[in-house]
Amino acid sequence: MSYLDITGLKAAYSDLRRGASYAFLSPLNSQLLELVGHMLSNNKEPVFVLSEQIDLFFDSQGSDVLFNLFEQGLLYPFHLQHSNNVSKSASFSRGIIRELKHYKQLQNSSVFVHLDSVVIASLSDEQLIEKLTLYQALTKTKDVTLVFLISGAQLGEARQRLHAMNRFFDGLVHMTKEASIRSLEYDFWAHREGVIAGRTINLQLFNGQLALIDSDVNRTVESDVLLQQDLDEDEVWLTRNAVPQGTKLPASFKTIDDNDTLFSISLTKKAATIVFAVSRNTDLLALAKDCFSLRKKCGRKLKLVIQNVDGVIRHQDECLFLTLGVNLILYSFSEPSRLLSQIQSIQGFQFSRALPHSLDDVLKESENVLSKGYLPITKFSEQVLKHSDSAANLGVSGVFVKLQLLPRIDAIHPLHLFHVKREGDILSYADGYIYLYLHACREHDVENAIKHLFKLQISDFFSSKNIIADHFYIQQACRRIHQRYADSDVPDYTKELQNNVRNILDAKPAGIANLDKEKPEFRELSRPISEQVKVTLKSEVL
Missing domain, CATH: 3.40.50.300 (P-loop containing nucleotide triphosphate hydrolases)
Structure with a gap:
């Protein structure tokens, strides 16, 4: 060597x-x-x-x-x-x-x-x-x-x-x-x-x-930079719904009808500020692709801002936007003055992070079929290692929680009480401990996340709780778990939990678009396991 x-x-x-x-x-x-x-x-x-x-x-x-x-x-x-x-x-x-x-x-x-x-x-x-x-x-x-x-x-x-x-x-x-x-x-x-x-x-x-x-960001033609670096520096282009209707904006602010039109106009800019709006109907992946294209074509001086109007931008989406060239993500839609101040605060800034070669490279690095619900302990450790490594590639947080059961409590009972809804949230059990991994979750959000997953009081079932929020230590813990239980006979509750559809591991996406709404299960109103009860109002008895 x-x-x-x-x-x-x-x-x-x-x-x-x-x-x-x-x-x-x-x-x-x-x-x-x-x-x-x-x-x-x-x-x-x-x-x-x-x-x-x-x-x-x-x-x-x-x-x-x-x-x-x-x-x-x-x-x-x-x-x-x-x-x-x-x-x-x-x-x-x-x-x-x-x-x-x-x-x-x-x-x-x-x-x-x-x-x-x-x-x-x-x-x-x-x-x-x-x-x-x-x-x-x-x-x-x-x-x-x-x-x-x-x-x-x-x-x-x-x-x-x-x-x-x-x-x-x-x-x-x-x-x-x-x-x-x-x-x-x-x-x-x-x-x-x-x-x-x-x-x-x-x-x-x-x-x-x-x-x-x-x-490519660093390969901007010098002559073009000299001619255009100051011409559009003060321009701010934003979609019309990025601010409340009727908001008075400075003369340098120009409003555009929608994100697609704004993207087309932005292709000719070099140092302007571009503000895209995100609503519930916005395709976040398509918008991320547009931001990446603008950053690659227009260079480091273009300032890209995402204004969250009424959409839900998750932590993982934020990291994707920032990786693909976005400078700033805003949430204060109800306060236009905040928007103006924050846009002013990034003037003169340049995008300095390393930009991926292509969008496919980013998706390939972060792609991982996120499992959900209960997994046997060895599969759990393997999945958490994959989830953690994938999250680290995009700077996404993850939290590993170790819950110790109180004496004489059978593990199946608290396991039944965990209702996992998010992709990437998985749990398992071994030797008196329930292990939980929360994907795209920060440490200060753990308590709220557990309250959504476990409806009863944690203290009623568990004597202690240990939280690991660093990917390095999460991966270390999973390797120790895998080494310890690789050849051990650990109870597997997969069958007991199979009736709880929220705890079934299914790598295939749900085919909702292909469902036949005319089938009996969607049209039949009878309830064979219920009994009809006649209710009489008190006023009718009198």
């Missing part, structure tokens, strides 16, 4: 030198593992992998590369043991390094150290320096390429601390993913000819291979 195997990436950004240390940070393990697969795709030298969750490397989508290296005798996996007591001493690093030195294959090899950001955050400066010094000595004496892989919820703090200790690293890269776009933020990167600092590159997966992409 001598470089990052990414199509189109310059050598200065991809060289990994012997006797050097690098750190790659990402909020999710899946992003790090994807990059590791590209680092090792053409590797012919020994590789040592140290991780507290070594199974992750072999369960990931790109695990074929690791299995091939293992079969060739080139891969040496090690399971790191970490606890608060052990981590306070240098033995956490010194012990594993001492063991590695017994391998003659360590010379001129590559060493990956996978750590949770909590480990970095929990150490004092002295402890962290002592550990990094040990690893730095290893790279120099054995001429290895050392790569730290750091993930977790405390990534921000870990990144700051590693910045302060940059003398131990030759490169520090922060990785993010939004929809189908992977971004590598090079905080600093030493190469043969100098140092790269403060640069960001965007990548996308094409046929299983990461490749450098050029954002």
Whole structure:
């Protein structure tokens, strides 16, 4: 392994030198593992992998590369043991390094150290320096390429601390993913000819291979920008129903009949503000496509605003709009002055997020048949992993809830009381706990969401409630559940709950459009299980 195997990436950004240390940070393990697969795709030298969750490397989508290296005798996996007591001493690093030195294959090899950001955050400066010094000595004496892989919820703090200790690293890269776009933020990167600092590159997966992409937003013709950048800067175009009827608007505000007409006019704009209105009849996906087309064609200076009139824009829809190029989503329809102030507040702004290559890429990354209702515990953990990863691609929130049953309460009774209506909300049971995953739900909305799902008091059935709202920890919890119950005999209540239609997992959409309204079940008014009761008014008796 001598470089990052990414199509189109310059050598200065991809060289990994012997006797050097690098750190790659990402909020999710899946992003790090994807990059590791590209680092090792053409590797012919020994590789040592140290991780507290070594199974992750072999369960990931790109695990074929690791299995091939293992079969060739080139891969040496090690399971790191970490606890608060052990981590306070240098033995956490010194012990594993001492063991590695017994391998003659360590010379001129590559060493990956996978750590949770909590480990970095929990150490004092002295402890962290002592550990990094040990690893730095290893790279120099054995001429290895050392790569730290750091993930977790405390990534921000870990990144700051590693910045302060940059003398131990030759490169520090922060990785993010939004929809189908992977971004590598090079905080600093030493190469043969100098140092790269403060640069960001965007990548996308094409046929299983990461490749450098050029954002169309950044390829605006300079001459056009010079001629038009200020001509329409003050213009605000909005649909007529985006504000209450009779609202007095400034002279620079121009109203258009509908969103389709506004879209056609906006194709010629460069820096104007475009305000689309969303009502209950608005096709949100079609509007998202229009916003994406405008952003791709008109560039970064065009300001796109969504005004929610009487429609229901869910959290997942908001994330889709923001990913596809929208600057701002507004809800204060009844207060035109708020609309004017918020439009004024974004003047001069430019869209700075990475834009996907195509809309299909976004939908492909986020597509997932969202199950609903009860699932056996192993299937539940698998589905939550898929839901969580899909949600993370679009920045959609998700919440994992663990409810402990009170003693002597049979699980089937509270399970019957859960009435799941939303796609993506699933639940399961194992060993006295009911597990619940709420898709597209924020942590502060959990209490209200549970009240809608469970009509009785939670305290009547459950003794404790644990909430996890970070995708990294949600995925960790699901992996532990899957490992624990993969070969266990856990009660399955699928049959008992099959009569509750809201708890049936059905991947096929309901064919409402094809229903025959003339069938007896729609026309028959008789109720065979009911009895007719004659009611007499009190006044008639008297």
